[in-house]
Amino acid sequence: MDQKYIRNFCIIAHIDHGKSTLADRMLELTHTISQRELKNQVLDDMDLERERGITIKSHPIRMYYRAKDGHEYILNLIDTPGHVDFTYEVSRSLAAAEGALLLVDAAQGVEAQTISNLYLAIENNLTIIPVINKVDLPSAQVDVVKHQLIELIGCSEDEILLTSAKTGLGVEEVLEAVIDTIPPPKGQPDASLQALIFDSVFDNYRGAISYIRIFNGSLRKGDPIRFFNTGREYQADEIGILKLRREPVDVLNAGEVGYLISGAKNVKDIRVGDTVTHAKKPADAPLPGYKDIKPMVFSGIYPVDSDDYEDLRDALDKLSLNDSALIYEPETSKALGFGFRCGFLGLLHMEIVQERLEREYDLTIINTVPNVVYRVHLKNGEVVEIHTPTDLPNPAEIDHIEEPYISAQIITPSEYIGNIMKLSQEKRAVFKSTSYLDPTRADLTFLFPLSEVIFDFYDRLKSVSRGYASFDYELEGYRPGNLVKLDILINGEPVDALSTIVHQDKAYEMGQRLCRHLKQLIPRQLFEVAIQAAIGSKVIARQTVKPLRKNVTAKCYGGDITRKRKLLEKQKEGKKRMKQVGRVEIPQEAFLAVLSMNKED
């Protein structure tokens, strides 16, 4: 089909603003899927996604639509993941399209995430079609939201489409607008092949499958191919288009979206953002925008029962087949034994992995306090990246430490600005700017140390704004920080899994609070338990868990020794989920003490 009858687009929306419902209506309207086949939110594959109402994996889908102009069009809807952790994946999905629907809930208005994704779309030169959804809700404030959109993208009022994806109202107009407004692809059909990998999934039978957008040239079944950035060469064993299921084709031409099965086994062999070209007639250059994505947040994952170590490794192996962003390497902790240090794109990504390990693989795990990646400049000029506080070199060798900063955008009703400013200050943020989307909604930008955001920031933001503020961020870069390692010592022994890196100014207070909190979490035992916080060799806080004094059954139940024995065994069983550090038994919650500290206050 001629490229002028192709439209590639995606939908930018905040969670719950109706993206999936709108997609479902489009699939129905274009007869891509019958009502019978339609489960709600067809495009979200994983249970976890459906439960949380968020999309993690993009799943492109091709629709055929006969427009009012009488022509039949191919519409490729490229679904985008909907969370801040997956910004890079979003940007690659956007790069595969020429246009985007900017979908905003009529009752909720524009949110931070919508804006940051909108900016990504604008960076990728996408044509934006503003759509207000849920206009039939009693709480809809169509005029207010229209005003926000006009402020935001400078469109005119009559360009804004009104829909109710739930009832189907206005959906046809959206499809017409896609055809009228979004430009068709303008690839060169005869040039050397340049195809963008914008996502990949793992299939148990086929190995790694890439989702691709052909920018120039064409890809034929059986072609020898090369991945530009990794340099790996494969063969196009199967290519095809994506409807509800995969449909193989012999050729994919410029402008088209489809899939590629190439014999690559692991999703890690296929980098999102990489360019596919012909191995024999390669293009001169890759498509722009490739980035090596690196994990931002690290955390230790340990089996509670050390016998489960191998099972945990298998589970991580399997998870990572489908999750190219998850990295892990074996790690040994004095306190927790054998486990893995895992890298995640962000906190949500971390939570998803943890939940999947417990739910899908039935493992009981302890995860340690997450930390960011620090860059340590040594006095000898060397720079080392550390992924865990225990790896921090001796302070005497350190010249200075840099920590990652993010540029954060917070959108909030203006009455909460004061609270948010206060919270941000507490979190060492640098205020950058304020603007107003409308008289009642402010758009604040800050620079935050990422490490401050991974400790309970999101919950606190929600609480100081009564749930109204929304938050999004992108990595800004590294900046020096006055950072120290705060160690926790239990009976004089440092517990590696409890070490954190904190700002010098906060270390004292943090040490005090952490000790107090740990005292609540560690039960009394046979021996006195001293909990100390220390920086280097200097102890800055101490708490004591008094020893148990009396626990003895007066009677041995006549001759009923069995009963007595079972009681003792049961009591012991109750302690099994604790980890023994030295002679102290530490419950799992204690290893996340830093994260639960605020609930105590």
Next chain:
Amino acid sequence: MNAEKANISFKPGIYLHIPFCEHKCGYCDFYSITNRQQQPEFVRALLIETEKTLQVFSIDQTFDTIYFGGGTPSLLEIEQLETILEFLRQHFNLAQDCEITLEMNPGATEREKLPLFKELGINRLSIGIQSFNDQELRFLERIHSTRQAIEAFEAARKAGFDNIGLDLIYALPNQTLTTWKHSLQKAVALNPEHISAYNLSYEPNTPFFRRLQKRQIMPAAEENELEFFNFTHQFLTENGYLHYEVSNFTRDEAFVSRHNYKYWLHVPYLGFGPSAHSYWNGQRWGNKPSLSHYLQQLNNGQLPQDFSETLDEQTKEFEHIFLRLRTYEGLDLAAFENTFGRSFLQSYRKIVNELIDSGLAQLTGKRFCLTQQGMALCDEILQRFV
């Protein structure tokens, strides 16, 4: 404790559970009922159970203790006691110096029976006095008074009993060290051979436990319990008593409760009657705590067992440790190695060292035992050996 002189033996013992009481006290979780109509039937069934057990196991060992527990065994008619003892003497090899203990309440009717008990060959009494404070006795729902308790004790002496134990309970709600000390003083003044002093415990399925859950009773605080425990130890030790097990004291090694000590020595014993437990040939079993079930089963030619288990080596070892460590003499290292084929100190090196380092246990010659401080934490410590 001087092992030579001590009244301890490795011969098996016999326990008889007599499940009748005049009144069921709110704290007690031993099986008993107040309806005594089936007492004669029970005695017949008890003999049948004993006979059946003897058929199952060919038993020719010599037994050197018989213990009538309950319930209130002193409620048995003299004829009933006589029938039972006669039966046991016929069917078991009993040692010449067999210790025959009877638990009794200090009520008036029982007092009259004392000379007859003596005549039957009962040579040790365990009297459930519990307190020498009438208010506390009422709280415990005891049906006797302090005066009756003293009279019962004196009558027992008069009847010729030279081995008498008293049971006392402490750490009652609102009890003070002063009233407890008073009870101990009164007890010591009677100069009994043996004193059992139990910390009041709230066992599930007792009225006290339910009152506790409804917050009608405020239990003593842990600190107070410890204070009572240590005070008892100190007071009785100063008065010449030897603390030989968590809750047991004797005036002299010769008056250790030979029967009860078998439990802590991991020595075999046979128990008869509803809810009685046995340990024999590495097997433990227990009878159902129900008199009607007991009678019915035996009428049908069945043993009234509720459960039975065969102990594997690991379980035996753990039992051995936790039972031995409840005694102040502790665990005999050579005997342990003989029985289980490995060294106790090496097998449990880590916990043993921790306990010794923190003063909760000690090595004395060839034994490993808990200190007074460790004894107060016995249950917490024993878990570590699971």
